[in-house]
Amino acid sequence: MKLICRHLSVTQANHFVKSVIASNSLLKNVEIEGEISNFKAYYSGHLYFSLKDEESKISCVMFSFQAEQLSFLPNEGMHVICRGSIDVYEKNGQYQLYVNAMEPAGVGELFVSLQKLKNQLDQLGYFDAERKKRLPSNIHTVGVVTSGKGAAVHDIISTIQRRNASINIIFFPAKVQGENAAEEIAEGIRTLDQRNDIDVIIVGRGGGSIEDLWAFNERKVADAIYHAEKPIVSAVGHETDITIADLVADMRAATPTAAAELVATDQNYQSHRILKIKNDLGYAFNRKIQNLRKQIQYDRRIIEINNPRKKIKAQNIQLHHLSHQLQWSIQKKVLSAQTQMQFIQKQLYLLNPNQVLERGYAIVFAPNRAVVETATQASQWNQLMIKFNDGEVKVLLEKESENNNASKKNI
Structure with a gap:
């Protein structure tokens, strides 16, 4: 592309650079080796990071549909080889590598064999959740398989002693990287598993590169963990490091310190918990009482x-009350009757003819014993x-003659 005008806008400049890079076929399929830095994995699944060496760095992006094909989890500081194309993001004028594929540098064949072993063990049921054993509720003795020189054993021992000093620790020193490391780790697991006084076994080491952690991806270690009768807690590397030992173990801890915290319950917390249970039981008992x-x-x-x-007594009281009421009612009736009788007697006394006779009066009867009330009635007899x-x-009645009546009239 030829530039005709004397000056360009920012957009024109970025577009020009993009077209120059896009026209170069060599940049459409490149492999770049470097160390991952500024690594960010977004919820969308896209990965954004930089590849750097001692003198320079390049921005990289890997979209989710390509990141899903990775057989490992990239992380900060990992040395990798990225394949893709270089192009310009016109919006901010930044050129970057659009990654299509990625593999750890120098261990490509190891990752192929690792993926193959994972598939085999998965088919054999080594990773099945149903076979995983739970940690005992009361742990008295912990077995530890790790290096005697690294920080892991110190972290495990100090954490257990700090949280619960009553727990015993039986340590089996083993190489955790390099030649014969897998054999020693497997031997340590088998040896501690045969002891009757051990309740749980921690197997692990501190962080490191994929090569440093490779012993924990060996079939020998996986078999020893799978066939162990005691629960196995795997604590290999950092949180982002996942090995076959982590997948086969009954429980995985992000770090050796985290593994120690899993097996050693905080004694202070346990004491508070026991006290709370005691108080709750006491409260429940008292409430029950x-x-x-x-x-x-x-x-x-x-x-x-x-x-x-009590019923008989109550009925007797009620009967006595009713009897008293009945007696009072009878007395009241009798008294009323007596009063009425006295009134009637008085009325009869007042109406008695004999009483009238006593006062000087007389009663006139006809021969038929009928009371004569008037002179007219008396004249009839x-x-x-x-x-x-x-x-x-x-008494005999004499009738007056008519002459006497006439003379009386004349008078």
Whole structure:
């Protein structure tokens, strides 16, 4: 491309550089070896990092659909060979390597064999979760297989002693890298597994390169872990380092220190936990006793309520009360009747004819014993009976003559 104008815009300049690089066929398929730095793995799956050597570095990007094909997990400081194309990202004018494939530098064949061994062991069930053993709840003795010279053994011992000094540690020193390392690690696992006083075994070492950790990818170590009767805790390298030993072990710890923390429960925490359990049990026991006492009191009240003697006593009291009410009611009725009788007697006394006779009056009866109330009635009879208080008297009636009546009129 030829430049015609004297000056370019930023976009034109970046576009020009991009076209120059894109036209170079050599840059479309390159292999670059270097150390990973500024490594970032995003949730999208894309990987962003730089490759550097002693004098320079180049920005790199590997998209998720290509990163998914990797047989290992890249991490900071790893020495790798990247294949891809160099191009310009016009937006910020930065040229970078678009990575299509990646492998650890110098150990490509090892990774091929590692992947092959992983597939074999996976088919044999070495990685199955169902066969993995749980750690004992009470651990008294821990076996440790690691180097006697590295920091790992110091970290494990100091962490266990700090967290729970009552735990015993039986140490089997073994080479953890180099020639015969795998054999010594496997022998240490088998030796400690045969001891009856060991509850769990820690196998591990500190961090290092893939080559340094390779003994833990050996079939001999995998077999020793798989056939062990004691639970095995693998603690190889750093958190990002995953070996076959980690996959076969019953439990994986990110670091040797983390492995020690898994097997040695903090004694202070355990004491607090026991105290809490004791307090909870005491509270539950006291509450149970209180509930039982309340139940007993309730049952006693029910028994007292349903007690025959108490019922009889209550019925006797009620009967006495009813008897008293009945007596009072009878007395009231009798008194009322007596009062009414006295009133009637008084009325009868007042209406008694004999009482009238006692006051000087008399009663006139006709011969048929009918009371004569008027003179007209008396004139109908010739004889009448007069009753006095002290007896009766018969009287004869004389009728006046008409002459006497006439003379009376004249008078």
